[in-house]
Amino acid sequence: MESASDAVVERLLREHTPHVLGALTRRFGHFGTAEDAVQEALLAASRQWPSEGIPDSPRGWLITVASRRMTDLLRSEQARRRREDTVAAQVLPEEFLSPGADAPAGGDDTLILLYMCCHPALTVDAQVALTLRAVGGLTTGEVARAFLVPESTMGQRISRAKQRIRRSGQPFRMPPEADRPARLAAVLHVLYLVFNEGHTATSGDALTRTDLSGEAIRLTRMLRGLLPGDGEVTGLLALMLLTDARRGARVDARGDLVPLGEQDRTLWNRGLIDEGTGLVTEAFAAGPPGPYSLQAAVAALHDEADSAETTDWEQIAALYGVLEGLQDNPMVTLNRAIAVAMAHGPAAGLALLAPLADDPRMARGHRLHAVRAHLWEMAGDTDAAVESYRSAARMTTSIPERRYLDRKADILAGRAR
Amino acid sequence: MRFALLAYAEAAPELTDRIRDRLTASGELVHLVELADGGHTRTLSTGAAGVLARDGELDEPGRRLVAFGIVDCESYDRATHLAARLVSGLPGAVAVRPVMTTTGSLDV
Structure with a gap:
């Protein structure tokens, strides 16, 4: 020792x-x-x-x-x-210090645990908390601090989740073959949420909050070790690495958000980009790409470009087009509109946005306004851009985003005067 | 996602008790603030003669803000469901209002 x-x-x-x-x-x-x-x-x-x-x-x-x-x-x-x-x-x-001959390999247990923690009877918040504690080995206090809730609240959330699992009567073994794709999708969703929560935490929080993006990457790496042939597991890991690679450039010295197009690309992490890009290739080789692999491929195209201008927007628009075919999600259309605007001009992008105005899923969100603002700014229509930036700022529930959107509106309005 | 649940009632502590008990049990309560009687409120505003202070609050009589809780729950629908259950059978009202966070996940 x-x-x-x-x-x-x-x-x-x-x-x-x-x-x-x-x-x-x-x-x-x-x-x-x-x-x-x-x-x-x-x-x-x-x-x-x-x-x-x-x-x-x-x-x-x-x-x-x-x-x-x-x-x-x-x-x-x-x-x-x-x-x-x-x-x-x-x-x-x-x-059982020395497992019997019939004992399954330890990796299977880890998979069973992940499936168990992401049991469909649990809310997503509970799945996240339980996964981090039971599989990730974080304490309740660490999970609570990471999500900025009191420890007692998190403790209660975890114990309720365990009660639900008990009541569901789920035995400790692999779910039937037919259920596994859905269960794996739930696991990937949980890992993605954990990553995102960590990635969007502002630098001020980072001092006290557990490194959630690091934890998500660790768990996804582990999952890839268990399911090396699964393209979406590989795709999700690639997406995380390619996104995390930009961490050093996404906020400025004042803690304000820096949009992708304005980031100092010399601050991006080369090692992560190389690893992520390699994984994208592997994910695409595993079969028809799923949503995570497609998003990872988009991230790779951004990460490989020297600037927003030299980015392969045509290819990005095509990838979002494939993603639109897999998911009925207006957010994908928004992203495709941006790529199309960058490739073919703002009018083409705005035309794609038109049908979204009536989509009830967009009604509460700020993103349609934010993208419109951006495209109108590109088109030189300052008044419309300012109005949309203001609407987006009013509707977002993210503090750093509101600061960014208000700042954009202020700058544009000042220029117009 | 975070929401403020704003509890309006005439005086009844029942609504506040429900927020504390039920949302603690469900593992969703982040914080609960109980407010003193509205008679203790002092409201400041700018009038023609400058800033005015007066005793009392802006709410309509009979619908006073008695407490507010911060909850951390899965979705807007879930927060709405919680509020509906809290107010069920009691006089008063509970308003659900999103709270700004660094993540801000109201849409999608």
Whole structure:
């Protein structure tokens, strides 16, 4: 044993979390209780390992400690139910330090856990919270801080989620083949949301908030290790890396948003771009590209260009066209309109926007106004642009976006005077 | 997504209690502020003679803001559903109003 830094210990613990939880749930059942026991073992390790050193078999150590705790928890639960049997206590923790020959590979457990945490009976918020705790190994406090809610609220959200899973009667095994595509889609959606939440956090928050985009990338990498042939898993990882590559350029020194076209591209992370671009190629080779792969391909085209002017907008418009065929989502049309405007001029883009004005899904949002403003600005119609920037600023619920949109309107209005 | 639930009532603490109890249990309450009686309110505004201060609030009588809670929930529909359940069977009203955040995910 040798002493280790807190960061090394934290990384190690997060890596082992799903395997330890999988082993415990497999042995004892009671996913919810097992999840609590694993959290306590992680806490004990994070206290002991930095000073006392990392044990020779970290996973074995965690399983042993979590099992003891699990036995206690089940005992007290049973005592509460005034039953005399202590079934769980008969299982010796040492028994499963070396898994039996029939035990499945640890990776399967991790997949089962991801599917379980993204169970359709849960709200998306609950899926996100549970995934980060049970699979990611984050504490309730860390998840709460990441989403800026009180720890008690997050604790309640997680325990309700576990109750729902228990009531659903979901056994700890792979969902039937027919259900897996939908379950995998839910998992990818959760990972995407976690990434986005981290990516949009402003630099001021970054000091106190857990690095959610880093965590999302880590979990998606892990998922890709388990499903290397799945194009959409690869596509999502590529999308995250290609987006994260621009992190250093997306806000200026004052903390204001810098739009893609105005970003200092020398600040983009080359290593991430190269890796992401390679993954896009792999994702497209895996079969007909899905939504994440297509979005990743768009991100790659942006990341490879020296400037907005030299970007391959024609190709981006074509990719959004394919995406429109897969998803009935007006946001995709908005993005295609921008690409078409960049390739063929603002009038062509504005023509694509016209049908969206009647789309009820656009009624509350600010994005249609923001895109219109941008295209009218391109077309030189300053008054219409200012009015649309103001409408967009009024309708957005994002603080940095409102600042950006108001600033655009101010600058344009000043120029018009 | 974050919403302010603005609770309007004559005086009844019932609505406030419901917000605290139900939304704590559902894991969606971020913050709850209970407001003192409207009689303690001082409202400032600019009139012809400059800034005026007067005691009392702007709300109509019988519909006073008694509390507001901040919730973190999945969607606008979910927030609306919560408000409907809170106000059900009680006098008063609950308004749902989005809160500005750094993410801002009201659409899509």
